Amino acid sequence: MKNLLPLGLLVVAQSLLAADDARIAIGKEMTFDRAKGNCLACHRIDDGELPGTLGPPLLAMKVRFPDRAALKQQVCDATIRQPDSRMPPFCRHGILTGEEVDLIVDYLYTL
Amino acid sequence: MALTLLLGSLPLPSQAGPEEDRLAFVGHYQSLFPEVPIAEYANGIYALDEDARAQWLAIEDFPPYEFSIERGSELWDTSLPDGSQLTDCLGTEINKIRPQYPRYVPNQGVVTLELAINACRSAAGAKRWDYSSGDMIDLTAYLAFEARGQELNVRVPADQPGALAAYEAGKRFYYSKRGQLNFACADCHVTSVGQYVRADRLGPSLGHPTHFPVYRSKLGGMISLHQRFFGCVRDVRAKPFELQSEEFRNVEFFLSYMSNGLEINGPGARK
Numbered sequence: 001m002k003n004l005l006p007l008g009l010l011v012v013a014q015s016l017l018a019a020d021d022a023r024i025a026i027g028k029e030m031t032f033d034r035a036k037g038n039c040l041a042c043h044r045i046d047d048g049e050l051p052g053t054l055g056p057p058l059l060a061m062k063v064r065f066p067d068r069a070a071l072k073q074q075v076c077d078a079t080i081r082q083p084d085s086r087m088p089p090f091c092r093h094g095i096l097t098g099e100e101v102d103l104i105v106d107y108l109y110t111l
Numbered sequence: 112m113a114l115t116l117l118l119g120s121l122p123l124p125s126q127a128g129p130e131e132d133r134l135a136f137v138g139h140y141q142s143l144f145p146e147v148p149i150a151e152y153a154n155g156i157y158a159l160d161e162d163a164r165a166q167w168l169a170i171e172d173f174p175p176y177e178f179s180i181e182r183g184s185e186l187w188d189t190s191l192p193d194g195s196q197l198t199d200c201l202g203t204e205i206n207k208i209r210p211q212y213p214r215y216v217p218n219q220g221v222v223t224l225e226l227a228i229n230a231c232r233s234a235a236g237a238k239r240w241d242y243s244s245g246d247m248i249d250l251t252a253y254l255a256f257e258a259r260g261q262e263l264n265v266r267v268p269a270d271q272p273g274a275l276a277a278y279e280a281g282k283r284f285y286y287s288k289r290g291q292l293n294f295a296c297a298d299c300h301v302t303s304v305g306q307y308v309r310a311d312r313l314g315p316s317l318g319h320p321t322h323f324p325v326y327r328s329k330l331g332g333m334i335s336l337h338q339r340f341f342g343c344v345r346d347v348r349a350k351p352f353e354l355q356s357e358e359f360r361n362v363e364f365f366l367s368y369m370s371n372g373l374e375i376n377g378p379g380a381r382k
Contacts, residue, residue: 040309041308041309042308050309050310051307051309052306052307052308052309053306053307054303054306054307054308079293086294086298086302086303088291088292088293088294089293093291093292093293094291095291095292
């Protein structure tokens, strides 16, 4: 009996981890998909092939964007930080939804 | 004080005239690629990319546009319904025809070579050609070929305010963000020149109009300058414009002015 509680917690924690992994996998797909983020068009990311060079490589995202809201804003609408940005304003122009950007941000934080 | 500072930092529309614009445009590429001679920009991306250039030179050994030039030459010699020929209307010095365009004509706006050809055909009782038709592209390929070595020399005459207005409209179009992807022509061909979008390397706009029409191996056929504009506008998911629309003729006018002094070297061959 004594051991049950920690074991239960462990199971919950594991399924949470699995849910995170699933989100990250979907986020990666959204990031690479040409009809969605197509972020590889401009950024070097992870193992993505034929990356473009218009934007900086996406690495060490936790260090460079400790504030999740700031990262989400950059992906959602880069023109807020830089009005003449060459990065498409994904949310404002209806290319990605806020929920899709959340998934992408989950993935970016693994880089 | 704060207001002055704020206003001072706004990007005011430039008061410079076309010639100042052109010098700044050329200077931008020169400072990015000091080792590239200006005349080389007539070769588009091949001015900057060694590997692509080697492939292109190999293609030029057996030019894929040769057939188009031959067809164009036959069309040039074909009599029109009223018995006249295009040379009677466009000029007898064949190497001097292409370099006269684009030019501003009061009440008509920017007249491109394609517009002039159709006007001549109409006047002689012939059907106007579609701007994407093989006939139109082949004839312009022939006229470009005959004009090889002549320099672009577009004028914005001071006594024609309409010319400056057309030039400014073309310039505005070129620098305006558009489409779902929110790109200006200049975002790719000025600011990001030499960079890669996926596997595509972005070429300079200096020299864009010199080598058209071009044979595109990807498409297996010839395309006009406006068809290329059309493709780039479609790629940023923007509202399309028609070939030879006022918008595209004005951009051609602006870009041709930017390339003044470069040699006409069309037709070209591209990926």
